[in-house]
Amino acid sequence: MTASSAALAAISGLGFGLSLIVAIGAQNAFVLRQGLRGEHxxxxxxVCAVSDVVLIAAGIGGFGMVVTSVPAVVVIARYAGAAFLAGYAAIAARRAFSAGALNAATTGASVALGATVATCLALTWLNPHVYLDTVVLLGSFASTYAAPDRWFLGVGAMLGSVIWFTALGYGARLLGPMFARPMAWRVLDSVIALVMVGLALGLVLTG
Structure with a gap:
């Protein structure tokens, strides 16, 4: 292993990791909404960054092979994740069409930290797509590198997750003026509901 090969592996991990997470999904939609509200x-x-770090480390360590070798675990995770995403879609749809929920969104009514963290953890750990991306796909990609370099690739991917979630969460405030109007929140929650339904259906139908 050389310094140049380690650096190239880290850069590859950064790029590959970002390509997996920079897309609208359950996690990103939730982080965006919390960032817009400026809440927790x-x-x-x-929670999102640390979860990704743990999952990436598991993928680099070969846990992806263990997960895919036990079909029952994958099936249970798929249907549990689909049920949770469908439930969250219903909540987002209710916010989109409820005047009371819209008022809460625009006036900044607080949601407890514990409830927010619990929802974030569920959206992360009950979503099989997270395991597919960070454990299976990234783990498979890392396996093409020699043992020392694959961990530098993992560090690059971890750094990508930290950068992305930080930018998404704290950068969302730049859209604040746009979301000063209730209609903008209605559109956002409608999109979130559709995304969640699409992800839930995808989990069930691809089984």
Whole structure:
């Protein structure tokens, strides 16, 4: 292993990791909404980033092979994740069409930190797509590198997750003026509901 090969592996990991997470999904939609509300942003970003770090480390360590070798685990995770995503879609749809929920969104009514963290953890750990991306796909990609370099690739991917979630959570405030109007929140929650339904259906139908 040389310094140049380690650096190239880290850069590859950064690029590959970002390509997996920079897309609208359950995690990103939740982080964006919390960032727009300016509510428990640090906790949400920390939960997402730390979770990704743990999952990436598991993928680099070969846990992806263990997961895929036990079909029952994959099936249970798929349907549990689909049920949770469908439930969250219903909540987002209710917010989109409920005047009371819209008022809460625009006036900044607080949601407890514990409830916010619990929702964030569920959106992360009950979503099989997270395991597919960070454990299976990234783990498979890392396996093409020699043992020392694959961990530098993992560090690069971890750094990508930290950068992305921090930018998404804290950068969302730049859109604040746009979301001063209730209609903008209605559109956002409608999109979130559709995304969650699409992800839930995808989990069930691809089984």
């Amino acid at each position: 942003v640090f906790a949400v970003v920390a």
